[in-house]
Amino acid sequence: MTNPNELTIAKARDALVAGDLKSTELTQSCLDAMSGARNLNAFITETPELALERAGQSDARRAKGESRGALEGIPVAVKDLYCTEGVLTTAASHILDGFVPEYESTVTENLRNAGSVMTGKTNLDEFAMGSANVTSHYGPVKNPWKLDDGKDRVPGGSSGGSAAAVAANLSLAAIGTDTGGSIRQPASFCGIVGMKPTYGRCSRWGTVAFASSLDQAGPMTKTVRDAAIMLQGMAGHDKKDSTSAPMMVPDFEAAITGDIRGMKIGIPKEYRIDGSPAEIDTIWQKGADMFRDAGAEIVDITLPHTKYALPTYYIVAPAEASSNLARYDGVRYGLRVDGDSLDEMYENTRAEGFGDEVKRRVLIGAYVLSAGYYDAYYVKAQQVRSRIAEDFKKAFEQVDCILTPTAPSTAFAIGEKMDDPIAMYMNDVFTVPASMAGLPCISVPGGLGDDGLPLGLHLITKPFDEETLFRAGDVLETQADFTAKPTDVGGGE
């Protein structure tokens, strides 16, 4: 029999409902897998006692006929960017040393109210700034996918710990956050499903802020159906976040019908970039063929400002980050490094507390917002951003859904691209444009690259049309029939 930790949410739900499985068994199975795979460094904090307590409560509710639905008793790993009451929250930064929130983020509270069981807090790039999970103060995460060259590969980032945890069956599902690709790119690198909903679909309240006009919570799962089940538990209007959308949350799982006949799938020519490996074009072409085989119509479209999305992002995101990270001052929480004056205390604390990439982005942000440069950089970037959003709006007059590759390569070795920030930023070249326009997107495993490592396919739909995204994503998943598994899922003590 399959070990419980290897189940999908949908299958575990059925077993729990049928009484064949208890949440405590399921949770224990994930906790065992988690402690057996510490070599991956996927978790910053494990919360086994809390998990078993909540699993026990879930079993008790179910026994009384008070199940809260599809997520009742389901173990979920939480990116350590969500504030969790009474549980250390670090954002993988030295500057949040010892920070134990007195409150719970709305998304994790929603998941808890839906009956799910948090198993631990996953590793990430410091403040979610990175594409390889190598900027974490708690060390890099290893991708469970290995080749016989003996090299450890990155899981992608920033939600690298969440992606590795799901790929290695350390949890049935995880939550990540996505600012420019932080859910979708690691999902591609680890061979799982990663979904970023429309900006505003999930509350940002209680999530450590990076770039507030871009940050969005989303699920990382083994299947598209599981992503729909997870999003159902995460989403919803929240008065505590004024940018959260006051809209009803539809039944996402019901949108999965297996039928996309007549759906129009756009292929944007600007995503074919010079010097990109042939395997990326190949997988993309395969994706289009799969949709055609399933009865969709493939339409060539144009998104003319695509190539400007990444540089636009690297003005807007650092600008917002420099403002958001001003709160880390050594006074109210986290690390404090003394100084002779108040300013010196701030400067010492921030010099020691922030890592190099975070400092780089805060400085870039301070520069592009500073007097004399604001119009040339920040206002210009927000104008280009309007152009990018306009491109998508026009495209969606023609098509229902857009298909692109998720990432420009498979997972690379830990240590590569470290000396060249721009080469690292290029990881998000396909995911950033939709982020700039706040659109919902999903990465679904499409197949293996030439090296035998996973490659994702990326779908984008109109704002708040996650239903089409799930319907199309599920068909793509069925067609791709991705059954390859990673080799390092722990198991050793």
Next chain:
Amino acid sequence: MSLDTDTVRKIAVLARIKIEDKKLSPLADELNNIIGWVEQLSEVDTDGVAPMTSVAEMTMPSREDVITDGDCEDRVLANAPDKVAPYFTVPKVVE
């Protein structure tokens, strides 16, 4: 536009991050690489284009101006690295 070490020193002060003098020059090079790269945006014609101010097409809601919480001094101060209850402490500011 390019950043010299004086500009980097200035923005480091604005950002309240202490940078050692010997690191200013390599940091200026790094930041110049990034700034040089983002400057390709000048190619885009943005005449008459309104800067994006809101990702979602919605009006910011406003709420009634009333106190919604309070009486939680202990919780507010719970994570303070240094406190003299019920206050956060900082180095002396006024001489």
